[in-house]
Amino acid sequence: MSSIASKTYESVAPKKVAFLGLGVMGFPMAGHLSKAGHSVTVYNRSPAKAQTWVAEFGGAAKATPREAAVGADIVFSCVGNDDDLRSITLGADGAFAGMAPGAVFVDHTTASADVARELYTAAKNLGLSFVDAPVSGGQAGAQNGMLTVMCGGDAPAFDAVQPVGMAFSRAFTLLGASGAGQLAKMVNQICIAGLVQGLSEAIAFGQKAGLDMNQVLDVIGKGAAQSWQLDNRGKTMVADKFDFGFAVDWMRKDLGLVLDEARRNGARLPVTALVDQFYADLQAAGGNRLDTSSLIKRLK
Secondary structure: OOOOOOOOOOOOOOOEEEEEOOOOOHHHHHHHHHHOOOEEEEEOOOHHHHHHHHHHHOOEEOOOHHHHHOOOOEEEEOOOOHHHHHHHHOOOOOHHHHOOOOOEEEEOOOOOHHHHHHHHHHHHHOOOEEEEOOEEOHHHHHHHOOEEEEEEOOHHHHHHHHHHHHHHEEEEEEOOOOOHHHHHHHHHHHHHHHHHHHHHHHHHHHHHOOOOHHHHHHHHOOOOOOOHHHHHHHHHHHOOOOOOOOEHHHHHHHHHHHHHHHHHHOOOOHHHHHHHHHHHHHHHOOOOOOEHHHHHHHHO
């Protein structure tokens, strides 16, 4: 059984691409690129995962980012954090060392705007292009090829990669200069933090009040309270199910980036800072790998 859902792909001229990082997001994203007809070479820090990917989708696996990037028109990546991103791009074994002038590096990691700008400059000095392109939609979005991709960088580089990136996306949008994609992802995470806390409080309140919360969610989901979180996480929160989706550890990493950026730009984020501490409570209680909707556990 395939690890990705079937999808109708737009007709795009086949490209030679590389994908670096085959985690819960990268594995299916690279799979969609292969299914869309592109020639895909992969790299993963643990080689066994890369071999598993090749066994399912074909293509080739290489031992270093540099080797994977040789000859690629576009190099995609999806890793853990700023340091991981530097480790796969820079240095003798980094992807930049293997890329030919004119090639484009597209990074889907949720990272800082600072590292995006740093790598944009490093790439430009080598005759390469760099697009920061964090994603929203979670593991399900990656498997279904329906991610929302927020991009920062130069328009010509974006135009070159957008048709290819639509293999795993439903929207792939340029939002401004280098770093704009990461800043937009921060906006996304600020929204989610507040929404999930509000939904947690609402469900916990309704349960204390003796309401049938599944019925209530059906009703209010047709009104002004409707949201993706309500539609997709409301009933699982009622059922105390938190074994899917986006982990608390990842959300804390993302909110750390948000709060660092807010300290620099002067934005006031009182609710986001509070919810970040609520997630810290969940980590302290051992909930590191639970879905972000597990905020409701603090209220029960």
